[in-house]
Amino acid sequence: MSASDLARQGNQAILPGATLGVLGGGQLGRMWVQQAQAMGYFTVVLDADANSPAGLVSHHHIRTGYEDPQGLAEMARLCAAVTTEFENVPAAALDLLAQSRRVSPAGSTVAIAQDRAAEKAHFMRCGVPVAPHALIETPAQLAALPAELLPGILKTARMGYDGKGQRRVHSMTELTAAWQELGGVPCVLEKMLPLAHECSVIVARSQDGQVVHLPVQRNLHRGGILAVTEVYEGNLPPAQTQQALAAAKSIATGLQYVGVLCVEFFVLQDGSLVVNEMAPRPHNSGHYSQDACDVSQFELQLRCMTGLPLVQPRLHSPTLMLNLLGELWQAPGRQAGTPAWQQVLALPGCHLHLYGKRDAKPGRKMGHLNVTAASPEAARATALQAADILGIAPF
Ligand code: ATP
Ligand code: MG
Numbered sequence: 001m002s003a004s005d006l007a008r009q010g011n012q013a014i015l016p017g018a019t020l021g022v023l024g025g026g027q028l029g030r031m032w033v034q035q036a037q038a039m040g041y042f043t044v045v046l047d048a049d050a051n052s053p054a055g056l057v058s059h060h061h062i063r064t065g066y067e068d069p070q071g072l073a074e075m076a077r078l079c080a081a082v083t084t085e086f087e088n089v090p091a092a093a094l095d096l097l098a099q100s101r102r103v104s105p106a107g108s109t110v111a112i113a114q115d116r117a118a119e120k121a122h123f124m125r126c127g128v129p130v131a132p133h134a135l136i137e138t139p140a141q142l143a144a145l146p147a148e149l150l151p152g153i154l155k156t157a158r159m160g161y162d163g164k165g166q167r168r169v170h171s172m173t174e175l176t177a178a179w180q181e182l183g184g185v186p187c188v189l190e191k192m193l194p195l196a197h198e199c200s201v202i203v204a205r206s207q208d209g210q211v212v213h214l215p216v217q218r219n220l221h222r223g224g225i226l227a228v229t230e231v232y233e234g235n236l237p238p239a240q241t242q243q244a245l246a247a248a249k250s251i252a253t254g255l256q257y258v259g260v261l262c263v264e265f266f267v268l269q270d271g272s273l274v275v276n277e278m279a280p281r282p283h284n285s286g287h288y289s290q291d292a293c294d295v296s297q298f299e300l301q302l303r304c305m306t307g308l309p310l311v312q313p314r315l316h317s318p319t320l321m322l323n324l325l326g327e328l329w330q331a332p333g334r335q336a337g338t339p340a341w342q343q344v345l346a347l348p349g350c351h352l353h354l355y356g357k358r359d360a361k362p363g364r365k366m367g368h369l370n371v372t373a374a375s376p377e378a379a380r381a382t383a384l385q386a387a388d389i390l391g392i393a394p395f
Contacts, residue, residue, distance in 0.1 A: 218231070
């Protein structure tokens with residue numbers, strides 16, 4: 001397809017009946033596939049793993065690595081448009097596909113989200129506060145670090161997720177050891193901030209620059225992994241909500257971003273808001289939208305990538321999401337295997353989502369439970385009951 005053909009196609013919606021593709025076969029890809037199929041699209045997943053959660057449910061599954069020229073050529077042949085569910089997909093793969101197909105988000109924007117240093121520079125350009133930090137690429141940079149960044153968190157600049165590739169450090173000695181442990185790769189040292197809580201915002205931006213958003217999510221992390229998301233009117237003070245929404249929109253617009261973008265924030269004990277990071281895709285903290293909103297984050301991604309209209313989503317039920325991690329399959333006293341789904345599903349407003357993963361390893365995201373109710377109090381009470389049944393600590 002020539003560049004002018006691509007430009008012309010750029011303004012036309014790709015309608016149901018067409019075939020759409022996703023790079024990456026994890027749970028985000030699986031839920032995207034399920035939504036695409038519900039809307040009458042055919043789907044292609046590219047992921048090397050024969051048992052990938054998304055590959056298992058897709059019409060087509062291309063089993064190659066992200067940089068395999070044949071795999072990418074097959075993707076381009078089959079699909080009218082392509083997106084990604086995996087943050088660390090090589091930007092070059094997206095760029096290659098973009099030569100002949102509509103690709104969103106663009107490789108250039110994904111590349112920024114893949115690099116903590118570039119990401120922070122973008123946030124600062126947008127005038128959104130970030131944690132005090134410094135880049136460490138050489139021993140000399142490490143030696144020259146200002147002491148006020150300690151205690152801090154050392155994070156690899158690239159490829160971190162779920163708290164992996166991070167070390168908490170309290171002294172220069174610990175910092176030096178931690179950097180060596182992380183292989184001496186480029187890292188960012190961030191000052192440890194006094195968090196009151198955490199929140200995130202999911203925005204969706206269309207090719208013509210329209211931006212819609214999901215309500216601000218209040219998040220509880222445990223051990224660097226998201227544990228609980230709470231969404232209802234009043235989950236955060238109105239000023240923080242407004243600030244987080246405005247910041248997320250300016251971050252998306254500043255990138256000329258097309259697609260679903262999640263921006264994560266820290267709320268500090270003095271009430272101020274600091275941006276942590278962004279994910280160029282649907283996000284774990286947006287899963288509640290499947291059952292509590294009239295448009296889910298996966299539908300937003302489909303609407304963005306196909307050029308279908310974007311409408312402002314509406315939260316119709318107060319909701320809490322509980323992440324279901326692998327350790328729940330091994331809780332003490334549990335007979336080998338399955339958590340007590342029957343007991344959980346006997347509670348009102350519980351929506352179970354499982355990703356079809358076989359090995360329940362500790363810390364592995366196996367599924368999530370969305371709890372909806374008529375009031376925040378009722379949603380919280382039911383979520384606490386479900387947590388108790390499943391062996392999730394109260395929150
Ligand atoms: P994910 O990809 O799952 O979002 P990640 O590995 O990219 O995680 P971060 O979001 O950087 O990691 O950090 C994980 C968690 O660690 C944060 O949600 C927060 O709870 C805590 N944390 C990270 N940085 C800081 C900081 N500077 N001060 C205090 N707590 C922090
Ligand atoms: Mg994070």
